Amino acid sequence: MVTIRKAREDDAELLTEIGMRAWRKAMASVGEAAEMVANARDAFAHFTREGWVTITLVEKSGVPVGWAAREDMDENITDFWVDPEFEGQGIGTALLAAVEIEMKAQGCTLARLQTHAMNSDALTFFEKKGYSVNWLTVTYNPKLDRDVQSVGLSKSLSDASATGYGQEF
Secondary structure, eight states, X not given: OEEEEEOOGGGHHHHHHHHHHHHHHHHTXXXXXXXXXXXXXXXXXXXXXXXXXXXXXXXXXXXXXXXXXOTTSSSBOOEXXXXXXGTTTXXXXXXXXXXXXXXXXXXXXXXXXXXXXXXXXXXXXXXXXXXXXXXXXXXXXXXXXXEEEEEEEEEEXXXXXXXXXXXXX
């Protein structure tokens, strides 16, 4: 059984581990350096300890298996991580739907996120969920000693039935 709930402070360590496993899988196509792994672990640990109030998590049979965050509680989904062991089981779909419902309830009309351009699994997933690529940028990463491309995606959260002019009869 899949359930969605807001994170609690005592979830931080589990969320860090989920984030690390998902991050390592996502970084496989880019490559990683040892110091990047340490920095990522520190960043996940700090964020999940300090920013847990902005995190929505998904559980399977009562065990956390993925999470998403909106650091500023605006239209930006800043983190979206599903434990690779649970991919393809509807976990990400359920989590994304819950985050989008929350965003709509808070008045957001657009959802935005970004990922690295070589993260084909993420790109495919979000495009299937109605997200479109809006921008591409290239940034030099000194730890990898190469340029890394990132893409920004967005999706309208407005009801499609609300478009058009006038009143329907």
